[in-house]
Amino acid sequence: MGLDGTQGRQTEQTRRAVGLPPQRALPFDLAAWAAEPRPEAAPGVFRLGHTPGDPQRAEDAAVPAGPLLLRAALNLVVACIVFLYGRELCLWALRQLGVGAGLGSGQRDLVALAVNVVVLVAVVRFFGRMGRWTEVFRRYVRPVLARTVTHEAPAAEQESAEAPGTTGRSGPADPWQDVRAAAPAAAHRLDAEPVGDVDYVRIRRAWETVLAEPDLLPAFAEQVDARGAAACSHPSEARDLPGRTARHDLLTRQVRLGTAQDVVKNPETHRSAGFALDPDLLGTSLLAVGPAGTGKTARLARPVAEALCLQALSGAACAVVIGAAEADLGPDAWYDVVIAPGDPASPYGLDLYGAAADxxxxxxxxxxxxxxxxxxxxxxxxxxxxxxxxxxxxxxxxxxxxxxxxxxxxxxxxxxxxxxxxxxxxxxxxxxxxxxxxxxxxxxxxxxxxxxxxxxxxxxxxxxxxAGCFADGPGARPAFAMRALDHPLRVRIKLPERSHPEVARMLSRLVVAQFVQAAGAREERSLFAGLVVDDASAAVDARTVRGLQRMRGANAGALLVLRTLVDLPEALRAPLFGAVGCRMAFPGIAPWDGRLFSEAWGTHLVTETAVTHTPDTSGGVVRKTGRAARKALSGTTPQTESVTTRDVERHRWSPSDLAHALPSGHAVISLTTVAGDQVPPVLVDLRD
Structure with a gap:
């Protein structure tokens, strides 16, 4: 956003360091993390440490060093000439108007000084803008001053050198300021203990409940005094996930997936910025399509599952994650309920009826x-x-x-x-x-x-x-039912795709249908109900598609991953595209899959330049004779060149681009928020 490639990478490295999980940024500086700026940004932009870009600065940064310095020098020379003659012209005009006729020498000097200042400011503003002097100062003068005068590192290096626990602002804020005012003993206890990001968000949610119901203040203070940072913990008593790999910001409930590329096709608000998903986007459901081996599980499904599990630990969500038993969707320690039909060691079974009342x-x-x-x-x-x-x-x-x-x-x-x-x-x-x-x-x-x-x-x-997996007869295991979506549960369902593929398809359809039904019928909708389906080829039917649309108003959403749209009945493909708000295409998708994405993303106006060459027949006898001689000597016919510029409609991403032009490790994703705000397709590097 407004930076060249090198500076953009340095800024992203700084943001990445700030957004690391607490286990990888020890000791975790809670005060600095909580005070880190999170400015309002477009949907999909990772807000932690984000700096909104300046389009003019981005344009200046794209100018090469040679033309930049040459233009700056030429404008400086012209500015000096204009200043010298301009001040004389202004003073002459004032004398002609009789200004200063009755003034003393000291007063006339003040008038001349004022004229010099006015002319200087006008010249600097006008020629400085044309010569991009601000960009010259930022690139070349400021680093020299920082090293030779103040002995400090330049701003970019200083940002990179800052520890993850510093804000680069006026100082760390008090994360328990409002708690300290009402319950000083509780705040003092929290100050004395290491508090992670999950602990902080969880306790903050409990404090918001206290603000809504002041009668709960004594119970809150007693809980914090007794348990400290473990107060108000998740029923599992877990306070973090082992082996966190993605970068999260639990205050904004975002998980960072990569970096939006600085290319013309991307919106200016997203270029070079971190790309992230949150419940406001997942609430419209996300459909991701890509062949095997393109990173759909490792770079999308697993980070989203990790984010939902962390939000469940903080009391803000419940998660149901469905995939093959061998799919890397996180270790079993991430989940409260692990259902593995066909595995004798599975501690839980599945209620085939979802505990439906009807x-x-x-x-x-x-x-x-x-x-x-x-x-x-x-x-x-x-x-x-x-x-x-x-x-x-x-x-x-x-x-x-x-x-x-x-x-x-x-x-x-x-x-x-x-x-x-x-x-x-x-x-x-x-x-x-x-x-x-x-x-x-x-x-x-x-x-x-x-x-x-x-x-x-x-x-x-x-x-x-x-035996015992489906609550049938003696020895049956405790059965999980979808009515539990009212609680911050983390559920992992391992499907036996290798040993019993048809059973896996049946259970996938059943669990997704039950989730869609239960999410829409919940009475307690303060928790975001998130569903992750690693392979949704057998899980989508007409009822599910209709249910996805109803989930937007129920604070629920689904991530559906497909290898190809051909796995779905043809009658369901277009309705599914219309039912989801976010659509994601991975490299190597088939052209017929890319056609649906291209049609869904529509067209936009682009400026197209056409150059036409025609034989030159202008002029009189002399010019025609010269052209004939030139043709005889060179063997080429002199031509005239005409340039035509027009605005035409083109697909944002054509099926051919999606099928053949996407680089490895990248994806194109369009976004829609629950409120209806839309973001056109964004090219994202999922490896960064």
């Missing part, structure tokens, strides 16, 4: 997850068949059926149906449930019976390797 809705979600994409046409009849079984079972027993029980009822097992019918009569359930059972029994054996299809799909889950 059996009809729970059945519909499960039916959609069970059906493969090629059988989506039978979705409606499958939902009805499942509802005809789940509803009566829930009415009879007050719970949802397990995998084996549900499979038996759908397959038409006579004993299972008779037992359920007796339980219905004993419970006094409405007669409509028994009618549903009778209708289900009449459908059994028909060629188009969806119950048989569903039973076959459930057979994939009714395997010994998944």
């Amino acid at each position: 059996p009809e809705e729970a059945s519909a979600r499960l039916a959609d997850a069970l059906l493969p994409e090629e059988l989506a046409a039978r979705a409606e009849t499958s939902r009805t068949a499942l509802q005809q079984v789940v509803g009566p079972f829930h009415a009879a027993y007050g719970r949802y059926p397990g995998v084996r029980e549900l499979r038996a009822l759908l397959a038409g097992d006579a004993d299972a149906a008779a037992t359920l019918r007796k339980a219905l009569r004993a419970s006094g359930a409405p007669a409509g449930h028994e009618a549903d059972l009778l209708h289900r029994e009449r459908q059994h054996g028909r060629a188009d019976d969806p119950g048989t299809l569903l039973a076959d799909r459930l057979a994939l889950l009714d395997r010994p390797v998944f």
Whole structure:
């Protein structure tokens, strides 16, 4: 932003040092970190230590040294001449007007001095601007003065030399200033302990609650006095994540992903600035597309998962992270709940119904997850068949059926149906449930019976390797249900993609559908509900696409990662692009994928210059004879050159650019905030 390449890299290094996690900037200077400037910036700009750029300074910095010094010298010479003759002209004009006729010599000297000052200021302002004297001073004069006069390092080097705990301002601020005024003992206890960024944000959130409800002040003071920096901690008692790698600013809830490149295609507000995501952007959901090996997991999914987990520890978010068991989405220590179907060591299971209060809705979600994409046409009849079984079972027993029980009822097992019918009569359930059972029994054996299809799909889950994973029978593990999104939980779901790929696809569809449903139905929406899906190729259906749009108003959002849009049904591709607010393309995407990105990002006006060469036929006999002689000697025909400049509409990023021109380690991303502010596509270096 307003800096040349070298200075931009130095500034980014300084910002990076300030934004390091506390484990890597020991000792962590809380006061300096909290007082570090975070100016308002465009969406996607990493605000910690950000310096808004000056477009004029950026233009000056782009001028090479030779032309810059030559123009400055020429303007200096002209300025001196204009000053000498201009002051004489002004004094002559004053004498002609009779100014100073009755003044003494001392007063006339003051008038002459005033004229000199006015002319000098005008000359310096006019010719200094044309000659870019400010840029010359910044590049060459200030470093010399800093070394020879003040014996201090130049500003750029001084910034780089500053420790991460210094602000470069008037001094570190008191991070507990308002707490100290109301609870001095609590502030004194916090001063005596090392406090990390997660601790600070978590305690600040608790303090904001105290400000809203002053009656909680004694409890807050007692908690801080007893536990110090561990006060108001997360239920897991964790105060940080082991092995943090990304750069975070928890005060603004941003995670830095890279650096926006200083190229013409990028908006001026983002050039050379750090690029970051926050809940205000993730709340509109982000779709990222790129082939394997382009860094989608390591440079996007993992940092976002890390940020959501840190925000959960500070009491500001809940996170659900879905991916293959071998995907690098952080160690298990990052999460409170780890669900690994097929792994005997997995401590938690998964509630297939998401603990939904409505059996009809729970059945519909499960039916959609069970059906493969090629059988989506039978979705409606499958939902009805499942509802005809789940509803009566829930009415009879007050719970949802397990995998084996549900499979038996759908397959038409006579004993299972008779037992359920007796339980219905004993419970006094409405007669409509028994009618549903009778209708289900009449459908059994028909060629188009969806119950048989569903039973076959459930057979994939009714395997010994998944025993206890889905809250089915004795020995079942504690089941995680999506109703827990009201709490700052960190959940990791490891899908068995290698050993049981079809089960992984079914569970991916089920969990994403449950998340979308639960996020929109939450009563407590102060927590940001974040979903990260490392491979969403099997997780997206029409209901999910509609749910993504509703999540914007529910303080929730999703990060969906795809290898290619071809993995989705064609009917879902355009609606998915319309449902998400942020879109990200990685290098090497297919041209047909790039076409959707290009169309979504639209066009803009660019200035196009066309040069036309035509044979020169002007002039009289002498000029024509000269041209004929020149052609005979050189073998070339003299031509005239005409230049035409016009504004034309061009794609911001063409499919060919996205498919072939993106360098490795980069990505192009467009942003939309929950409030509707938009940022055109930005080229980002994810390695920096």
